[in-house]
Amino acid sequence: MPARTAQLLLVLTLFAAVGGAVTGCDSEQEGGRGTRSHTPDPVAKARARQVADAWDGSEAARAWRKGYYPMDETVQLPEHAFHDGDDKQAYEAQNFVLRGELPAAPRKNGQVKWESGASLTLPLMEARQAYETVARGGHDGPHLTVTGAKLGEMTLATSRGPATVPAWLFTLDGYDTPLKRAALRPSKAPTPPVAPVAEGTSATLWPLQGLVETAGDSRSVTVMAGHGACDDGPVVDVLETGGSVVLSASIVGAKDGPCTRQMLREKVTVKLDRPLDDRVLLDAFTGRPVRHVN
Template sequence: MRAHIARTVAVLIPIALFTVGCGSEKAGGAGSTTPKDRAREVAAAWDGSRAAEVWRAGYYPLADVIQLPEHAFRNDGDKSAYAAENYVLDAELPPVSPKKGKVEWESGSSLSLPLMDARKAYDSVARGGNDGPHLTVTAVKLGKTTLVTSRGPATVPAWLFTLDGYDTPLKRVALEPSVLPGSPIEPLENTTDDLMELQQLVAVGRDGRTVTVLAGHGACDDGAGVRVRETAGSVVLSASILGATDGDCTAQLLFQKVTVKLKRELGDRVLLDAFTGAPVAQRRIPT
């Protein structure tokens, strides 16, 4: 499967625990394996498993749960404030809200989950605290938004934060994801150039035919690549480093957005990381 790679990324994190381009070793875990064999093993472990049943019954966002206002951002200061999560609250947070919120899928199915209160939602967005540029919240109310989930597009409750200078609000989905099922296969132990852990799921296209992830690579290679293995029940992504060479290299981790195209829409198939053997991580890394 050809990966369409966006090479204009991004995020440079100078950490000393990541070194590439200095030779490779076979991946460990429950025995050594090639990347192709590993993807096959992960798919076989998940397809038809109890973990896959739990996944298909739950609510798992496949897009960022924080959605920007239209035409964001007005200037570099606002962009920096968002990246630093710097906000000033110039509004009252609603003190009471419903205890439950409902996920409503386009298929007609629904699921009721505990609703995140306004304070928790605001705190999850405004985690900064430095003296740099900030965004000012002037009003807060409960509303709805749509996003792609593990069961397709859905309408969900969201807290709407009006920002000074913007005509539409910043939206924060007001539901936590369902608890992830335990993986039926163990993660590998050792990273290699041929098989890396994916850093983060960025987004799934609304039509379900494209998947964008953050993949790591070093400073002395040609970037990150992602291979795809599709089955009836799962999509396994295998991240690797392209064009790595032997020799000394600075210990840096670069994050690169990689978009892959699927043969058919993702649907309710489980999106898996070949290295970890688990669903692709949802944690947020600034992109």
């Protein structure tokens, strides 16, 4: 493996483990392999099959289907957001100012309610905790002002389909409708039945950097894939089984020689042969479910 490729693979692997920030160029590609043509690597295809075989019918898959795992934004913006560029900048920088009291949770637990009729009871997040998940900025520059909050509900996509969950509704100064933040944390992820790709053993597979969104009809998913500054960008192949959908990310057009060590990322939309439904969406590199990134 060329030294430059090995270095970038190591950096991206560390990113996948800790969820660090990267610079972005969010162009979107359609199709299971995006718009860039390439020949799927036999080693990557074999790895995808290994991951699918390990998960299908496993205890981990059964636990995943019993839990609450958002596949959508857990923060929903007010209607007509944003009024101007400053408000958008403030939200993206997580710059909020609290001008009011945040209430205590009226009860200890809340329920996820799925359209299927199933439900799950989980600890309810306090308003202060929910606020702190969105207000992480340093207050430099433009800010949004929160004047109060109350407990309500929101609907979002999950690994088990659409669900209604308790949510804190934060009143923002200047907006007629609230900013919503889901008041339940995801269930603990099950232990994967397959280990991640060992560092330095694959020059083709790359870790995905998270799920961006699932289409309303569940027939496609958009993921964030990483690549370097000296290649033509990422592609994502898909292996579908009855119990899982395994995504294999790679890059095309990699060049040897001197190159900056920055990380870039792109949105890649992967079309599926049939709806995702409750099949487990998996990353071939890590062997783990692809989690949503806010």
